[in-house]
Amino acid sequence: MINKTVKNVQEALQGVQDGMTLMLGGFGLCGIPENCIQELLRIGVKDLTCISNNAGVDDFGIGLLLQKRQVKKMIASYVGENAEFERQLLSGELEVELNPQGTLAERIRAGGAGIPAFFTPAGYGTEVGEGKESREFNGKMYLMESWLKADFSFVKAWKGDTAGNLIYKGTARNFNPMMATAGKITVAEVEELVPAGELDPNMIHTPGIFVQRIFQGEKYEKRIEQRTVRQA
Amino acid sequence: MINKTVKNVQEALQGVQDGMTLMLGGFGLCGIPENCIQELLRIGVKDLTCISNNAGVDDFGIGLLLQKRQVKKMIASYVGENAEFERQLLSGELEVELNPQGTLAERIRAGGAGIPAFFTPAGYGTEVGEGKESREFNGKMYLMESWLKADFSFVKAWKGDTAGNLIYKGTARNFNPMMATAGKITVAEVEELVPAGELDPNMIHTPGIFVQRIFQGEKYEKRIEQRTVRQA
Amino acid sequence: MALDKNQIAKRIAQEVKNGMYVNLGIGIPTLVANYIPHGIEVVLQSENGLLGMGPFPTEDKVDADLINAGKQTITTLPGSSIFSSSDSFGMIRGEHVDLTILGAMEVSEEGDIANWKIPGKMVKGMGGAMDLVASAKNIIVAMQHTARDGSSKLLKECTLPITGLKCVKKIVTDLAVLEVTDKGFKLLERAPGVTVEDIQKATEGTLIVEGDIPEVQL
């Protein structure tokens, strides 16, 4: 089996340059590629277009890239809980394209699956539909939406093997599987990297063909945004 | 959790009528809903439109429905290995719509996922493209293809639980997961039916929301078309 | 006496039928889960990729990898399943979810809904709301009948950027339960002690009042 292992996050991000389009997995702070984001901060690449459902919070996740002004444009569905983001957006420093969440997910899947365009009812009759082709099917109106692809996709999985196969845990799955398919180069960081053959072929969430580089991440913080508990 | 269990295949097929559109999972004879096909034969419904990647062989699978002239139209991608099929097709007794396999798979997924149409390059410039809208994206030509849905979908899984969650085994997965999403009523027959809670939520191939009826099938024959072995 | 948030949630819970798959939005809709009557079996869908959302975890069971669409830590239940965002919205877009309950800033008498943006002031994004309202078989809105300045939020036409067209079926506010019909907001129930006249004053859109209007029973 082809070995996709790289030795560390530095090697994993080789080739990332100013002006590139990046996809970053995660929903809120759940399932985000923490190590890759730290490395993006360290190397300081600028003018990035970031595709991610959310924009992190002020002091974690993509929020850190926004603080350092590394992001030129965000493509996302929900960017609340981020004061710096809202400030840059309202002041015009940051370009933002908001997509309905399902449209965003499907556009990314389409990018990975070779489907340049598809029709969805989400956003018809709203600002989202402005300038887009619309069409009626069976008496209902739909918008035509196009695929999304990236120069690099950064995804976070629970377990991975040296062949690039990935398994996600819980709702940390979210956008990671589609993004893994839509990057020219997909970098997977995993909590546990095992030799090919240790994962059940029947239970793989992302087949290794989609992953070009894989490494075991370090020091996962896994910050929780809304810690809600009940009494035992 | 909502309980989807029915007591047997008779109850599972209640409401199936002449003239309906049915989806049947499987690739060749691998992963086909054997019990449901037997029941379709027994109740003798006619004028069916069957959507299935293949048409079985002369004496097994959908081939049996063809022998009994229960099928008016087949939508499939490959129908070799079936002399009776070829005879009915060439004589005009059977209406056949052949789709590229990936287009068929994606049309079914689209039916389940609420996407009325999408673009694919498969079949552009061929008979498949005749009468269909075509369009250029990034210098390449694509055909617009539409979704497929069914009155009933019959799928076969390895394990299932009472909530309708399904796990497939090996390449018996094939078309089953998409078909499960595209039936108004989806019937799942499984080799082993377990109580809700016994399957790992992280390892479900088909979430229970898509399955309206589930039962444990009997006497799986699992016929092999090309038994190929090597010396130990 | 106007209904409080929990009473609105409790009233909406009466709309939930046995065997339904339900998506609950952030805010009041989330509270609906607390009031689903015993004997009614429903499955909650969380659009970030979970079917069968359970209660909040006890302290020792908190898992950063298990949250709902409101980013709250949650639990699974026996029979739960987990999937990607594209599968989740395939489920939603494909009309497999029976009922969507969500909040709104404005609703029009034709059933348009606005809940994602206040130009120049607030842009959090639409999240999954546009997908949900475009495809839900049944949509119930939980909202305040009027803004803090007393202006109506049930309008002839929405003034804010809309989230979806002609999609809201029923509205439960602090003052009333209403159905969206071809002819406008049809008044179904009044909050206890609130008069039809109070509701009329608080409703800018066409209000249809036929016969006696009963009080909400909780």
Place this chain on the structure above:
Amino acid sequence: MALDKNQIAKRIAQEVKNGMYVNLGIGIPTLVANYIPHGIEVVLQSENGLLGMGPFPTEDKVDADLINAGKQTITTLPGSSIFSSSDSFGMIRGEHVDLTILGAMEVSEEGDIANWKIPGKMVKGMGGAMDLVASAKNIIVAMQHTARDGSSKLLKECTLPITGLKCVKKIVTDLAVLEVTDKGFKLLERAPGVTVEDIQKATEGTLIVEGDIPEVQL
């Protein structure tokens, strides 16, 4: 001496590079797997939903739930993965597969391929061939140079219903190895003992011969 099926497969195996994901069609292409040189690590994709196809099973390991696209019983390898048909063709359509090797009934000098139908005589269907040829980054065809009656299968234009337009990059026949160029079939190699004149006679489409044409080395 014309190449036999195994020799065609062996020659094609030389085109397979380390690190490639490869889809092998039914027939001669399947045989290519037997000749991949040691030290070349490739992953075989079977479009019915398997990545990392292993060899045929021993008798005691035969599993009806594990077949390839040719319906043959097969095995998995350490690092294999299994997925649905829609995910499989997403992989193919999304150009994640590096090389597709398939059979053909006819190929045109522009690289059109026909391999799914003989009107009035044979209709097996296109299976996954149309998807593969429409999206493969690199397509190599394994075929006989001529039909049994001696007529050429390398044509100016295909006479049979086509499977895909301008997609074939290279052809390995029993007589020759050819590249499809803007100007026609460029002859790269001859089967041992087969002359350029033999190949010219067997080729209806434009044949480009530049310089000395070496024999195939196996």
